[in-house]
Amino acid sequence: MKVNGTHYRPIWQAKDGEAVEIIDQTKLPHAFETLRLTSMQDAAHAIKAMLVRGAPLIGATAAWGLWLAMREDASDGNLESAYTMLMATRPTAVNLRWALDAGRAKLAPLAPDARVEAAKTFAEQVCDEDAELNHAIGRHGLEIIRAIAAKKSGETVNILTHCNAGWLATVDWGTATSPIYQAHDEGIPVHVWVDETRPRNQGAFLTAWELNNHGVPHTVIVDNAGGHLMQHGKVDMVITGTDRVTANGDVANKIGTYLKALAASDNGVPFYVALPSPTIDWTLDDGMRIEIEERSGEEVTRIPGRLDDGTLASVTITPKGSPAGNPAFDVTPARLVTGLITERGVSAATPAGLLSLFPEHRAAG
Numbered sequence: 001m002k003v004n005g006t007h008y009r010p011i012w013q014a015k016d017g018e019a020v021e022i023i024d025q026t027k028l029p030h031a032f033e034t035l036r037l038t039s040m041q042d043a044a045h046a047i048k049a050m051l052v053r054g055a056p057l058i059g060a061t062a063a064w065g066l067w068l069a070m071r072e073d074a075s076d077g078n079l080e081s082a083y084t085m086l087m088a089t090r091p092t093a094v095n096l097r098w099a100l101d102a103g104r105a106k107l108a109p110l111a112p113d114a115r116v117e118a119a120k121t122f123a124e125q126v127c128d129e130d131a132e133l134n135h136a137i138g139r140h141g142l143e144i145i146r147a148i149a150a151k152k153s154g155e156t157v158n159i160l161t162h163c164n165a166g167w168l169a170t171v172d173w174g175t176a177t178s179p180i181y182q183a184h185d186e187g188i189p190v191h192v193w194v195d196e197t198r199p200r201n202q203g204a205f206l207t208a209w210e211l212n213n214h215g216v217p218h219t220v221i222v223d224n225a226g227g228h229l230m231q232h233g234k235v236d237m238v239i240t241g242t243d244r245v246t247a248n249g250d251v252a253n254k255i256g257t258y259l260k261a262l263a264a265s266d267n268g269v270p271f272y273v274a275l276p277s278p279t280i281d282w283t284l285d286d287g288m289r290i291e292i293e294e295r296s297g298e299e300v301t302r303i304p305g306r307l308d309d310g311t312l313a314s315v316t317i318t319p320k321g322s323p324a325g326n327p328a329f330d331v332t333p334a335r336l337v338t339g340l341i342t343e344r345g346v347s348a349a350t351p352a353g354l355l356s357l358f359p360e361h362r363a364a365g
């Protein structure tokens with residue numbers, strides 16, 4: 001997507017071919033800065049410290065991390081230790097495992113001197129494919145928005161989203177935002193309620209920044225406002241992204257998603273989840289078995305922001321001595337999900353629904 005008229009992805013190979021560049025998402029929305037990653041350790045740090053984040057982008061960064069590792073030392077031992085170190089960065093988004101498993105399977109059978117080029121091709125493929133998948137998700141989601149717009153006879157369609165499942169969280173388009181961008185681009189009047197998404201404020205910092213850049217009407221709200229807005233008929237649909245969908249249709253996503261799904265269900269508001277197929281974990285059939293990342297309590301007790309004079313600062317908001325808990329994700333049971341918007345179409349959040357779109361995952365026999 002465009003930033004000041006220039007097309008950007010949140011990750012790309014540096015022009016000199018010697019590094020990977022990323023948009024440093026910890027600086028947004030206050031500063032737009034790019035950063036060079038020159039080693040696998042840099043890539044692992046970028047994921048762990050959330051300079052890059054969002055399930056598909058975590059996978060793409062890990063793929064580039066394998067390339068950086070192979071440039072340094074393309075031995076079997078280094079392939080294995082890069083795999084292990086990158087895998088240990090964040091536990092919930094399954095795209096990380098998907099990218100690392102696929103990358104290792106491609107590289108391991110090759111002779112070491114063929115691995116650098118193959119790792120680069122693999123990382124480029126992961127990125128290009130993610131952009132294509134998200135574009136296709138947008139086309140399918142657009143049909144849902146079109147139908148709601150038609151029902152409302154051209155009145156604004158109000159969509160609530162949580163966290164950032166935008167282009168910054170992927171390689172392009174975003175998942176939850178792709179239908180929104182495509183609807184806006186074809187002239188459907190859309191307005192987005194942006195949950196601020198404490199503690200890291202990915203909604204207030206990143207989704208609002210993206211929508212602002214693209215000219216999509218939006219309003220940032222506190223995380224607790226969604227239920228109230230739904231009770232008053234101010235939300236036509238919810239679309240979120242996800243870090244992992246299990247084979248039965250349960251959805252792990254940013255903490256607070258579950259409460260939005262409960263409120264949506266209570267108010268008859270359709271609750272959609274947008275995802276590319278690498279986000280489906282076919283090995284699990286119960287979302288309660290997904291490992292939920294527990295992050296530092298400091299993300300809860302301190303809030304970063306920009307002072308009126310433009311300097312960046314962070315302040316403590318809790319009393320000294322009050323401990324903080326910080327589960328980063330929750331699981332929305334499949335029964336609360338109206339539909340899963342994938343690159344192949346929209347399915348029910350059920351085993352049969354998912355398998356109807358991805359029959360290659362039917363158990364043999």
Ligand code: MRU
Pocket residue numbers: 053054055056093162163164165166169170174175176202240241242243253254328
């Ligand atoms: O902790 P984050 O910022 O990586 O969490 C991101 C989310 O929860 C997104 O909704 C999810 O990864 C889907 S991104 C298309």
